[in-house]
Amino acid sequence: MEKQEWLLGIDLGGTTVKLAFVNKGGAIVHKWEIPTNLVDNGIHIVSEIASSVKETIGKWPGATLIAAGMGAPGPVDFETGNIYVAVNIGWRDYPLKSRLEGELGIPVVVDNDANVASYGEFWKGSGEGTNDLVCITLGTGVGGGIIANQELVHGVSGAGGELGHITVIPEGGAPCNCGKTGCIETIASATGIVRLSLEEINKKPESMLANRHRDQGMITAKDLFDCVKEQDEAGVAVLDKVAKYLGLTAAHVGNSINPDKIVFGGGVSRAGEALLEPVRGYFRQYAFGRVAESTSLECATLGNDAGVIGAAGLAYKQYGN
Ligand SMILES: [Zn+2]
Incomplete structure (x- = not known):
């Protein structure tokens, strides 16, 4: 044998x-x-x-x-x-x-x-063949990893790549698990999306999103994307906010290392192009010109x-x- x-x-x-x-x-x-x-x-x-x-x-x-x-x-x-x-x-x-x-x-x-x-x-998923890669994982929280010149970036105390705690709302943001406020995790994680959805439901009680919340007694990130698919006003407003701050985060990270790709993984990324397309729009708006032209935004492929x-x-x- x-x-x-x-x-x-x-x-x-x-x-x-x-x-x-x-x-x-x-x-x-x-x-x-x-x-x-x-x-x-x-x-x-x-x-x-x-x-x-x-x-x-x-x-x-x-x-x-x-x-x-x-x-x-x-x-x-x-x-x-x-x-x-x-x-x-x-x-x-x-x-x-x-x-x-x-x-x-x-x-x-x-x-x-x-x-x-x-x-x-980086090894076998959507980053295969790249030299510099950033991954942003949108799950219960927001995780991240940076690979520069084929090596993971650890930093001086092991906190390199903590992209979920990039501040996107400097004042008046929601509290984060890390003890700060206004981190991208408070917006683009599954829990952040639920929080924003509940805020929007209060403003638009007749929306499809609000109806779902009433019917089910709860709301998930998947409900949001279902409502976006039906062009629901509340759903579209929440997605726009998530995409804006995620695009801003990607722009900051992109300007820092200009990777081949920024890859989005985790449960929220299962929304695929419905999420990526608006994020790309804001990324192009906020990133340095050469970065916007050369760094692409894609979904992860390996899942769990x-x-x-x-x-x-x-x-x-x-x-x-
Ligand atoms: Zn945080």
């Missing part, structure tokens, strides 16, 4: 750990999930990952894991692989890399989850697999040769 050498990609979230065996070409061979064990401030997580990996790899007697990558929800000291803090998990100054290497017996690279997902898009593929990609980059 031919010897198969694979990479292990791990994407740690607050409820599940996504795992995948990935070949050196960046294709997923097998993927699965285990629940995230938050008991005792997450001290069981690493050993549960290791035992699940050992059990699963046993199904392929000819396969070997050469290295692993892992994305964790918090700032990471990239040199040591220590997690400064992961609030949702309960880790503080946690030596993730050394613990995982001890359990798995292979070299491990650890990075922040948004960086890891961005690297996935970006994390495990990116983690495997970082492991391959670090230890693959």
Whole structure:
């Protein structure tokens, strides 16, 4: 039997750990999930990952894991692989890399989850073949990752690429989870979109958006895009606001590094061109001329697999040769 050498990609979230065996070409061979064990401030997580990996790899007697990558929800000291803090998990100054290497017996690279997902898009997603890439993930919050000259930007304290906390409303903005106000996260995240929708519903109680809210007792980002499709006035007004500030954010980031592409991922980006088209309009308005002409705005293509593929990609980059 031919010897198969694979990479292990791990994407740690607050409820599940996504795992995948990935070949050196960046294709997923097998993927699965285990629940995230938050008991005792997450001290069981690493050993549960290791035992699940050992059990699963046993199904392929000819396969070997050469290295692993892992994305964790918090700032990471990239040199040591220590997690400064992961609030949702309960880790503080946690030596993730050394613990995982001890359990798995292979070299491990650890990075922040948004960086890891961005690297996935860079390696095998919509950023494949680019040199400089920015990813903006529009989920419950807004995450980001910057790849400059094919390397992730970490910064002096692991906070490089925290694009969600770019201030777009300097005064009087909504409070953000980070403790500031007026961050793009308060506008373009799924929760931000819901907040803006509720504001608009109060102003336009006869709109389709308001009717949906009355019928369902709640509203989601998907409802907003459904209403936009029907040209609902309230829906269009909310989307215009989201697109304006997202276009402004993209312009600032674009002017800073003039990447080949700025890629939008996360649940909100499933709206596709309905979101991207107005964002591009504002981006062209706010970005420096040469940036507007040369940096393109696109949707991510890997979906929920970006994390495990990116983690495997970082492991391959670090230890693959
Ligand atoms: Zn913030």
